[in-house]
Amino acid sequence: MGKNKKNIADINNYRNSNYFVETVERVRRYIPSLDELVIFAGACQSNYEALLHAGANFASSPGRVMIHALDPVFICQKIAYTDINTIVQVKDVLEATITGAQGIGGVQTRGKYREGMPKGKY
Numbered sequence: 001m002g003k004n005k006k007n008i009a010d011i012n013n014y015r016n017s018n019y020f021v022e023t024v025e026r027v028r029r030y031i032p033s034l035d036e037l038v039i040f041a042g043a044c045q046s047n048y049e050a051l052l053h054a055g056a057n058f059a060s061s062p063g064r065v066m067i068h069a070l071d072p073v074f075i076c077q078k079i080a081y082t083d084i085n086t087i088v089q090v091k092d093v094l095e096a097t098i099t100g101a102q103g104i105g106g107v108q109t110r111g112k113y114r115e116g117m118p119k120g121k122y
Contacts, residue, residue, distance in 0.1 A: 001006055001027050003122050006046075007073075008037070008064065009047075009049070009105060010032065010072055011034065011047050011050050012086050014045070014046060014047045016046070016067075017031075017045060017046045017047040017050060017051065018043070020041045020042055020043075020046060020051055020054075021047070021051060021054045021111075022054075022100060023041070023058045024039055024054040024055050025054045025055065026040065026042050026053035028054070032055075034055070034057055034107065034109065035109065035110040038057045038058075038076075038079055038109055038112070039055065039057050039058075039104075040058045040059070040072050040075060041054070041056040041058075041059050042056070042057065042058065042059040042060040042061065043060060043067075044061060044065070044067050045061055045064045045065065046059065046060050046061055048061055048062045048064075048105060052105070052106070052107065054079055055074060056106070057073065057106050057107055057109045058072075058093075058105070058106030058107075058109070059104075059105060060072075060103055060104050060105075061099075061102070061103050061104070062081050062101065062102060062103075062104075062105040063102030063103065065099060065103055066077060066099075066103075067099045067100050067103035067104060068097070068098035068099050068103065069099075071097040071098055071099055071103055071106075074094070074096045074098075075093050075104060075106075078092075078093050078096060079084050079085065079093075079109055079111055079112055080111075080112050080113065081111075081113025082112070082113055083102050083111050083113050084111055084112060084113060084114050085111075086110070086111045087108050087109070087111075088109060088110070089108060090103065090105065090107065090116065091093050091098075093106070098100040102111060
């Protein structure tokens, strides 16, 4: 959020959030399912509520704080390596981040990992 900006709900008070929101909305027109495509949107001090409302599974930053660069990586890794039949709980994924609930938030999301059997001989 820019300096001297008072209204945290106004998307125009954020440098790039309106671009993130527009992108998420466009993608969700084609792939509306939160489980089919997982979207992590935002950056430091983004309009968190607008990003989730647009259709992001996870976004930054509920506390309008600077997030650690690896926080989105930790969340995406957790989703990628969680079995497809398991729902990733938000509180579980936030425990693996550096900035925690002030920096990242989101909604329950289905894991993406699929295992194939049997393994090939070669």
